[in-house]
Amino acid sequence: MLALLALATVLVPVLNLAVPDSSPLHLSTYTVTLLGKYLCYALLAIAVDLVWGYLGILSLGHGAFFALGGYAMGMYLMRQIGDRGVYGDLVLPDFMVFLNWQELPWFWHGFDMFWFAALMALLVPGVLAYVFGYLAFRSRVTGVYLSIITQALTYALMLAFFRNEMGFGGNNGLTDFKDLLGFSLQSDATRAGLFVASALALAFGYLACRVIVTSRLGRVAVAIRDAESRTRFIGYRVERVKAAVFAFSAVLAGLAGALYVPQVGIVNPGEFSPLNSIEIVIWVAVGGRATLYGAVVGALLVNYGKSTFTAVFPDAWLFALGGLFVLVTLLLPRGLAGLMRLRSAG
Numbered sequence: 001m002l003a004l005l006a007l008a009t010v011l012v013p014v015l016n017l018a019v020p021d022s023s024p025l026h027l028s029t030y031t032v033t034l035l036g037k038y039l040c041y042a043l044l045a046i047a048v049d050l051v052w053g054y055l056g057i058l059s060l061g062h063g064a065f066f067a068l069g070g071y072a073m074g075m076y077l078m079r080q081i082g083d084r085g086v087y088g089d090l091v092l093p094d095f096m097v098f099l100n101w102q103e104l105p106w107f108w109h110g111f112d113m114f115w116f117a118a119l120m121a122l123l124v125p126g127v128l129a130y131v132f133g134y135l136a137f138r139s140r141v142t143g144v145y146l147s148i149i150t151q152a153l154t155y156a157l158m159l160a161f162f163r164n165e166m167g168f169g170g171n172n173g174l175t176d177f178k179d180l181l182g183f184s185l186q187s188d189a190t191r192a193g194l195f196v197a198s199a200l201a202l203a204f205g206y207l208a209c210r211v212i213v214t215s216r217l218g219r220v221a222v223a224i225r226d227a228e229s230r231t232r233f234i235g236y237r238v239e240r241v242k243a244a245v246f247a248f249s250a251v252l253a254g255l256a257g258a259l260y261v262p263q264v265g266i267v268n269p270g271e272f273s274p275l276n277s278i279e280i281v282i283w284v285a286v287g288g289r290a291t292l293y294g295a296v297v298g299a300l301l302v303n304y305g306k307s308t309f310t311a312v313f314p315d316a317w318l319f320a321l322g323g324l325f326v327l328v329t330l331l332l333p334r335g336l337a338g339l340m341r342l343r344s345a346g
Helices: 002-017 029-053 062-084 094-096 114-138 143-161 190-216 216-226 228-233 238-263 274-287 294-312 316-332 335-345
Strands: none
Touching: 002 029, 002 190, 029 062, 029 190, 029 238, 029 274, 029 294, 062 114, 062 143, 062 238, 062 274, 062 294, 114 143, 114 238, 114 316, 143 274, 190 216, 190 294, 216 228, 216 238, 228 238, 274 294, 274 316, 274 335, 294 316
């Protein structure tokens, strides 16, 4: 998988920037952006696979961590617009001027610096996940109850971010971004650079998760997944292990969101939708959980199918997605990765 990712990292920008538009080998900027978005989804799927496949936590709230990372990057991009906005205000984003805000809210300060925004894109989801997870795990909430609580978390955040007085753009969200680190987001080179950054982030996320699951921490996580009471009985602080892995997974989701927003050009409360978190679980189930690479395969295949079939059968796609999940659950409980293992063993 890493070899294919490295090949794509080199090949995609070359086909976009170096090959003339008239050539059949030319890759359009739209396609580069679409592929970059898929890679962000793949990183998000790895984050979910880490906690679901190896820790036994079916999280239906990772869409919230993804959205928080996206909002952190979106706030930086909004601060970079400056007086180029519709209302020409050097400090306040357009939506704040429209809503008659008199000054920049305190939580927007610092987001004019890229390093601060990047730090917040990782820190905010990670801290929220650790605090939320530690409280839930210490109370020994497990199974479907934990899944419902994670879904309630993302739904509560969605309702909060829809409110104009929260200071995040309300239902319109953040958009009309101009540039990133001084580079125009409309530039082909910038789009190719974002694709490369997404590929590198995916490789980092995959390797980091691989290190975790093959370490002692990973073995303890699997033990918790298979026999939590027994693992606690022999002396492990189960809630700390679960909270740490859960928080790292949220950091990866935040990183995916931070890379996703500059490529799609918008972030709004719809990213918090519980349906998005459920869809992530479907990606992992289709690819095969507890494999990591299966999550990548599932995310790429399902989102490619979504891009293809929503253009042809827009009304039927959700039914097809639900049917796919049911079929995979019944016929391929280990996903495509499990099917490939059976074929190789045969």
